[in-house]
Amino acid sequence: MTTSAPNQQPAPTTQGDAPVINVGVLGARGRMGTEVVKAVNDADDLELVAMVDEGDWLFGLADAGTQVVVDFTRPDVVMDNIRFCIDNNIHCVVGTTGFDESRLATIAEWLAPKPEVGVIIAPNFGIGALLLMKFAQEAARFFPSVEVIELHHPNKVDAPSGTAVRTARLIAEARRAAGMPPAPDATSEGLAGARGADVDGVPVHAVRLAGLVAHQEVLMGTSGETLTLRHDSYDRASFMPGVLLAVREIGGRPGLTVGIEHLLGL
Numbered sequence: 001m002t003t004s005a006p007n008q009q010p011a012p013t014t015q016g017d018a019p020v021i022n023v024g025v026l027g028a029r030g031r032m033g034t035e036v037v038k039a040v041n042d043a044d045d046l047e048l049v050a051m052v053d054e055g056d057w058l059f060g061l062a063d064a065g066t067q068v069v070v071d072f073t074r075p076d077v078v079m080d081n082i083r084f085c086i087d088n089n090i091h092c093v094v095g096t097t098g099f100d101e102s103r104l105a106t107i108a109e110w111l112a113p114k115p116e117v118g119v120i121i122a123p124n125f126g127i128g129a130l131l132l133m134k135f136a137q138e139a140a141r142f143f144p145s146v147e148v149i150e151l152h153h154p155n156k157v158d159a160p161s162g163t164a165v166r167t168a169r170l171i172a173e174a175r176r177a178a179g180m181p182p183a184p185d186a187t188s189e190g191l192a193g194a195r196g197a198d199v200d201g202v203p204v205h206a207v208r209l210a211g212l213v214a215h216q217e218v219l220m221g222t223s224g225e226t227l228t229l230r231h232d233s234y235d236r237a238s239f240m241p242g243v244l245l246a247v248r249e250i251g252g253r254p255g256l257t258v259g260i261e262h263l264l265g266l
């Protein structure tokens with residue numbers, strides 16, 4: 001593993017019949033990056049060839065023969081990282097948050113002249129979190145009232161979480177598809193922020209609390225009953241099966257993919 005090997009693509013090695021995939025990790029010493037490094041090192045069909053953190057030279061990725069980069073950095077730096085990877089024909093599995101429609105459109109433009117390169121942007125790699133989103137979409141049309149509450153560790157840099165924003169947007173889309181009017185609930189607030197952030201008409205509340213990792217609730221209500229969907233990630237290991245699936249599949253999925261739902265058949 002190196003960040004400063006000579007500028008040449010090494011021939012891929014093989015594990016059994018399958019070629020080994022050379023993986024580079026961006027944000028390698030962060031909370032998620034550390035977990036990814038461990039997961040890649042434990043996988044026989046993946047080879048960790050580069051670990052990059054703030055201040056390290058991105059060209060180390062290309063020099064080390066990286067085929068797939070996994071990015072868990074920060075919303076303010078992730079676009080530069082993706083640009084570098086696309087320019088250098090490196091597939092990109094991105095868990096970093098902060099993507100809106102305009103950022104996604106920019107990435108699609110960068111990918112246009114590189115039809116062989118894949119970028120997967122996934123707000124959440126946890127199977128339970130993805131199922132929660134799916135169930136929330138399914139239930140949305142039956143409940144006029146809906147609110148999202150996300151709860152995270154106190155060092156999270158962004159709020160609300162990328163998962164909560166995506167969940168709210170998917171619920172809003174499902175409501176529109178069902179021809180539902182805006183939620184009938186009061187939005188007035190005595191104190192600014194008391195009713196949360198408005199994401200596509202869905203109130204989203206962000207809790208930051210020592211002891212937590214990553215959690216989300218979707219509350220839905222109608223006359224005389226409520227439905228609460230809740231998911232808890234107690235350990236960052238929960239994201240690793242999804243990350244490794246994306247690393248293994250991205251070579252066969254050129255272009256831009258948002259979310260790993262389709263990779264899981266959801």
Ligand SMILES: NC(=O)C1=CN([C@@H]2O[C@H](COP(=O)(O)OP(=O)(O)OC[C@H]3O[C@@H](n4cnc5c(N)ncnc54)[C@H](OP(=O)(O)O)[C@@H]3O)[C@@H](O)[C@H]2O)C=CC1
Pocket residue numbers: 026027028029030031032033052053054055072073074075077094095096097098122123124125126158162239
């Ligand atoms: N999609 C998903 O399933 C999940 C997504 N996330 C998201 O992943 C992101 C990272 O979270 P987390 O690991 O907790 O954050 P951390 O702050 O623990 O890690 C971020 C890492 O990125 C490094 N970094 C900063 N700038 C650069 C740069 N320009 N190039 C390379 N590395 C850089 C930091 O280095 P330094 O500390 O030296 O600045 C740090 O090591 C967040 O956006 C979070 O929301 C988190 C969990 C799951």
Ligand SMILES: O=C(O)C1=N[C@H](C(=O)O)C[C@H](O)C1
Pocket residue numbers: 097123124152153156157160161162163164213214215
């Ligand atoms: O920062 C985190 O920890 C997490 N970030 C992602 C998000 O913002 O949705 C995914 C998960 O919630 C953990």
